[in-house]
Amino acid sequence: MKSRLLIFFFLLVNFSFAQVPVFDKMEQLYDQQHFKMVYRRANRFLNDPTYDFSFVPLYYKSISGLQLAKEDTWRKNHPTVFDDAIRDFEHIRKTVKGRKTLEAHHSELVALKMDLAAWMADLNRRKEKELSYFFSNKIEALFIDIEFNASDSKFVWVAPANVALKERAGIIDFAKNFIGTPYVWAGESPQGFDCSGFTSYVLLHHGINIPRRAKEQYDNSIKLTHDQVQIGDLVFFSNGAEVSHVGILVSEKGQDLVMIHASSSKGITFDKITGSSYWEKRIIGFGTFLYK
Secondary structure, X not given: OXXXXXXXXXXXXXXXXXXOHHHHHHHHHHHOOOHHHHHHHHHHHHOOHHHOOOOHHHHHHHHHHHHHHXXXXXXXXXXXXXXXXXXXXXXXXXXXXXXXXXXXXXHHHHHHHHHHHHHHHHHHHOOOHHHHHHHHHHHHHHOOOOOOOOOOOOOOOOOOOOHHHHHHHHHHHHHXXXXXXXXXXXXXXXXXXXXXXXXXXXXXXXXXXXXXXXXXXXXXXXXXOOOOOOOOOEEEEEOOOOEEEEEEEOOOOOOOOEEEEEEOOOEEEEEEOOOOOXXXXXXXXXXXXXXX
């Protein structure tokens, strides 16, 4: 009898830490931003005792719920989705096993935090400040004990030797003076910048007057392909259908993409785009206001 119990315990432990195909599929769907599908699957797994050994279904229900809460229509039709997601997340972090689940999905949580920060910025742009205040306080508490890297300290920008790029390099030399400046919604001065406030401020210093909002900057820019972009050009990102973020490229043509931008979580910083699990898949296009 004792040997049978030991075998059962051994199998249970191994099953708990093995790859589970349905969980892998859920992770893939979440990465592809099929949040409604993930939310429904996670709920289905939570109602199946077969998966009681893992926090993964509850984890994906929580983070997909937070992503869906950003949609006004979904939130209206599911009024408890945000509070339910917060409650589930807090339940996960209360146990050692739950915290290990969060640690195993650290990169997803980094991306989630950035998505939610972009949502708060969007609410502020829409002048829904009370709603932003309500959500942001709960979101801040959600990530309070999860460690996030402050910046990409390994990247050091060096001006190119190519004299033809001197003017473009000058834009980055000026922009990098503001590294560490905090992110401030609607900020457009050295006291604090938002993403498009930073790009418009930097280019205006070089005599180039561009629209204030990221979407308008994209609409009015000369569109470029990935192969054409270089130092001083703009890269635009989207969390869905509309432009939601903009940065200034600091990489030469043909190199891996790197930008300087106003990050909602880190302030003015350099960030690598190529190879980034967050930025690369959110690129919506490239544009420029430089003609040389």
